[in-house]
Amino acid sequence: MLQDRYLKKLKELPEPVRQFGGLVTITVIIILSFAILNIFWGGGDELVRKMKLEEERIAQEKKLSKLISSLPSGILVTFEGTDDHRLSEEQYEAVCNATKIVSQRSVMGANLTNFKAKHIYTINGNDIKETFVKWDKEKNKCFAGFVLTGSNVGVNETITVSGEALSFFNTGIDTRVYFIRNF
């Protein structure tokens, strides 16, 4: 009854007013629909956070790659007594942070002093599960290592080998750990 009365009142309104009301209603409906969609699909804040992180990472990477390109190609060492380029303290930290790859050569070198690691590495087809390069702030040194997993005489074993990264190899595009001292 009440509904009918309101509908009747609405119909009795002048045409321009009704049209204006229609426009207002449509506008409200559109804005509300967008707001509802935003609940399900909008990811504004999350996207901003992710993209800021990504932008920081890209900026850091650019800085490091600039540094790498300023270093000579070839072997970079942290100690005296060779013909290779010796890294300064600052460069050492930067190269450590920029390095992502632990070379096969350094893995095999480290295995020479770790019989078990060498055994697992060999019988599992030179499979390396994981590698890492980290800068130790306390010791002010770069540590690199790798994780080997595989069956050792029927038993599944995991071994982590790590040590100080004493030298790196600069390819001109990236740097790789060249020698790990794990003794």
Next chain:
Amino acid sequence: MELLKKYPKLFQWLFLLVIFFALCFAIDVPETYKFIRGQAEFVKDPNQSTYTLFGAEVRYYAFDTLWRLPPLLGWLPIWVNDSLFFLLNEWMPMEFWNEDLQEYRTRPLVLQITRNITASMTFLIELIREILLGGSKTVVAFTSWDWIDKNPWAELPGLPWTIVAAGAVILCYKLSGKGLAIFAGLVMIYISVFGQWKPSMQTLSFILVAAPLSFIFGLSLGIMAYKSKRIEKALYPLLLVMQTMPQYAVLVPAMVLFGIGDHAAVIITMVVAIPPMILLTLLGLRAVPSEVIEAGKMSGCNNWQLMTKVLIPTARRDILIGVNQVIMVCFSMAVIAAFIGAKGLGWNLLLALNQLNIGLALEAGLCISMIAILLDKMSLAWANKQEDYFGNLTFFQRYKNTLFFAGAVLIGVIFAYVGTFVFKGSFNYFSEIPHNKGLSFADFWNKGVDWIWDTFFQTLKIFNTWLITEVLQPMRALYLRMPAVATLVLVIGAGYIIGGIRSAFTVGGLALFIALSPWWDRALVTAYMATFGVIASCTIGLTVGTLCQQNKYTTKFMLAVCDIFQTFPSFVYLIPVMMLFGITDTSVLIAVIVYATIPATRYTIEGLRSVPPALHDAATMSGVTKFQRLINIEFPIAFPHMMLGVNQTIVFALFMVIIGAFIGTEDLGQYILKALSDKKGGGKGLILGICVAFIALIFDNLIRTWVEKRKKHLGID
């Protein structure tokens, strides 16, 4: 309240604009928004969100939906693509007889159908091409390569250019008289002397296949639509979309189905040329007076007789105008089809443009334009020609044109034979002037371009830089700054104010489709370029049209200019602008303005002409000046008609913006061009084309609805 009742529309528009700008200011540009990131590109980025629908994974940047809607239709191009692949390679495998292998082979049905269509098209094109240029493939189709090796006399010789030229002259004389015959002769001589004979005949060969087939299909579908409301209703949305869809976009899916080459070009040309033929057939049949139909029925005609003896002959003129449109579309497609390997003038033009050899491009472009103008005039003359009746005529009077042509063939053959002696050891110029042996002014034009660059470089550069930095970039930024919700409110609100709730739903649906596609930002860039072009074109068109309409000679002259410009294939417009402005957005926009000014000028003139002379007299008698009459009487009455011109201007501008992608814009056209070279671009190309068509249809709907209402209001419906 009283004011609201007095000026209801004004208040509605004000309210809409206030809401639009309030939304624009209230919704900030997201910190992470960059133009390129606005797209749900098909490249991987760890920051993208994903969703999977109908087996398609869509990646996108999850902005606030008020700013940009998520591409909820992003699966559509992938799905279209997968469906095309499924249809072509997996659906309904059947056994088909393989003529070459002489055994049954299993092939999917659609693949077999497309291959059969391809083979028939190729055969038809080869047949006509060999009649015009000579060859052996058609004979081989009925015999074998071994047979033709043993019987070299069976190889078809090409028709000497003199015979084709004489044929064209005689036909033009029959259709329209001396003027057109002389023009035809000049065009043929130009084509031949400038070494464009072979590419011209190659273009003509695929048009001679595409045009008649389009005519047959268009006429049949038009008749079916006239007979059945259901068919008409089913065809209507397709026709609307096809009329506003850029021709580029059709290339991509057709390429997936039919491959590349002349045959694919014919099929695509047909797809584009059939809709105007259907519409004009329908228009013609609808215009047949009911008295004529009743007279036919009373004479005892059955349905077939009524159609063939009464309806079609009465609607002859409209149907023949349809033929004219078909031919024009075929020519405009000649260049676009070159993108998928159609040989001929279009291919040469495209190559020349790619090499930035403006001189060569100009020669090929001029050639296409001249043939287009000739065929346009010929088909219009045919449409306007009254049927010949041969009572009381002598044999010679009845068949004089045929006899003249037979004579021309004889003389042409003799000439070609004499040529073998005259040009012994060289090319027989009486038979065909080879492409690289004709005259060429390409160097002259290229030097002209260099001179223009040397002389006006600074001026052009200053203009170019000013236009880009001061006008175009801010305008582009403004368009991209519009949040999706504000744009949708504006479009739907405009629809509601102009045409009520129905119109609001229609334009809203079209805009929502684009907003939910992965290319909203690109669509905004397309809209900005088209808007700039439309504003400039309308300003020029309105001014020129109004000025020319003041005098009957200038009116006639301007309409003739519009006619000629309208027959130029759209690609040709790029040549002079590239000459002057190089490869920049300015070039595209100037081409857009030139191309889109034609309908703006034409409709302004026609609109002003449609004002009844009685009103002129009444105004003059009331003592108004010419200027007052123009502003207070002629413009308000002609305005609805002029708005139809604006509608056409928008469609023309959008077409040219899309073609401008060839120069290097960053709008939807660029993506269509990219889809052309993408193996999986079929779906993308089609959806992109639909997006462009929908932009045009939004404006079309708004303008047409307004025009109808306005005409009713003015009582000129």
